Amino acid sequence: MATLIPATILTGFLGSGKTTLLKRVLHEAHGSKIAVIENEFGEENIDSDILVQEAGEQIVQMSNGCICCTIRDDLRATLADLAAKRRKGELVFDRVIIETTGVADPGPVAQTFFMDDEVASQYMLDAILTLVDAKHANQQLDTRQEARRQVGFADQIFISKADLVSADELAALQHRLAHMNPRAKQSVVHFGEVPLSQVLDLKGFNLNAKLDIDPDFLKADDHDHDHDHDHDHDHDHDHDHDHDHHDHAHGEHCNHPHHHHHDDDVKSFVYRADQPFDPAKLEDFLGAIVQVYGPRMLRYKGVLNMQGIDRKVVFQGVHQLMGSDLAAPWGPQEQRQSKMVFIGIDLPRDILEQGLKQCLVA
CATH class of the missing domain: 3.30.1220.10 (CobW-like, C-terminal domain)
Known part of the structure; x- marks a missing residue:
């Protein structure tokens, strides 16, 4: 049976640095040819400095041998088209990275890999990566469900622009993200400088991969409860059964940096x-x-x-x-x-x- 093509979904809110990260991966992935699928409403297309554009072509060859295409129809058709060209030897690539738009919900993108037999027979979904902009994250998470869903779906979270916030604000954000998604490993990244080992072959969708739950999340009541005893922010996972029943307004007007209780x-x-x-x-x-x-x-x-x-x-x-x-x-x-x-x-x-x-x- 032919080896399945690994696919990575890259998501994150507008301005979080997806394109910067992608460019870095494309420049660094020596020996690995990557096909990038972009939703065409991305905040910027992968810069023209690494594209060799052919007029009117949906699929463009990059100067480093990678290829890039925009989704014209739907993702399923685009993936099928790429796989067909690869089989015929018209295109050469080892893996696929799908960059979603900033406001996209990664759910339907992930489901494409399981629900469509043609796609499932040729591709293996490796992981969903989510970029979070430390400076604007709280506001985005407070106001946009798509941003919260992107965090919930992630196998790996990259926090960008951490140098623009204080250490306390960063810690509070990491705490909030861990409550939303304890499965995802969090890494602080600067200007898209991420080791490839954190981006590719994470096997986040591999059933036999170990159950990754942030160990600090599981024992969070050992070290964090002293911040705000009275805010019942669902640390004690075996005992507090009432944390789902909060009035949704009550976290909104508390804004001191140690207040971790956002009722997401x-x-x-x-x-x-x-x-x-x-x-x-x-x-x-x-x-x-x-x-x-x-x-x-x-x-x-x-x-x-x-x-x-x-x-x-x-x-x-x-x-x-x-x-x-x-x-x-x-x-x-x-x-x-x-x-x-x-x-x-x-x-x-x-x-x-x-x-x-x-x-x-x-």
């Missing part, structure tokens, strides 16, 4: 269980949940301890699309614990937790 609609929570799951019950429950809440479920992933199965079961999903796979056997000394993270828009945590609990073997 994109939130995450982690569920853990020591008893094994009943496989049939869990499958039924998760199937029902994605039917009802799928549009609001951005990313979810877990390593599960299933009754009667000696190996870990890894599952993950995007919106209504969910997959699972057998992973490594449980080690003889290893604690068999299920661990799941859900990232979504106003997800009913209490319903999810109660339902999951009912799927455990008594």
